[in-house]
Amino acid sequence: KQEVTQIPAALSVPEGENLVLNCSFTDSAIYNLQWFRQDPGKGLTSLLLIQSSQREQTSGRLNASLDKSSGRSTLYIAASQPGDSATYLCAVRDTGKLTFGQGTILTVHP
Amino acid sequence: AAGVIQSPRHLIKEKRETATLKCYPIPRHDTVYWYQQGPGQDPQFLISFYEKMQSDKGSIPDRFSAQQFSDYHSELNMSSLELGDSALYFCASSLYGYTGELFFGEGSRLTVL
Helix, strand or coil: CCCCECCEEEEEEEECEEEEEEEECCCCCEEEEEEEEEECCCEEEEEEEEECCCCEEECCCEEEEEEECEEEEEECCCCHHHCEEEEEEEEEECCCCEECCCCCCEEEEE | CCCCCCECCCCEEEECCEEEEECCCCCCCCEEEEEEEEECCEEEEEEEEECCCCCCCCCCCCEEEECCCCCCCCEECCCCCCCCCCEEEEEEEEECCCCHHHEECCCEEEEEE
């Protein structure tokens, strides 16, 4: 059974810092990996999708990498802003569904 | 761009009552997924449909049932509601296949009193 772990569980940083969120998964036989953002009580916004054949994807200040063989992905956020404060969820797809990690709660303070 | 539409956004029910949630996928998306997210929890997969047929099944209670209709919208029916069913229910849609990106709706918040 696929298990997804995210570290750290919570992170608080001052505005402007570059930061890294980590995601690991137990079964490397995945099709793809998605990073999501969730604001409190809100829906899941897809940030980046990395196919199993890819090593990284970039969107604006976000960069996600994937090392499938070691079962790891990182989400890099450059020049963090208070508006980046949210829960960030990593999810892997090894069958028809996504399996989610518990998320990292990010707080960026001015 | 059109997104996944879920209704109702909020629902309050008493124990043992029945609730129905609806999901309208992104146009041309043929696969629908249902997830349940309890307070402070990660989303848990319930069930998915492709072309009106169940394609995968997760930890969906026997009290719950779902279906996908010919226009691709889906409904999740929950009966004999329990306090523990209080959660945020998400619907997601994608094009068929294991490499497609899933797009999620804003969710339906169910509160069981």
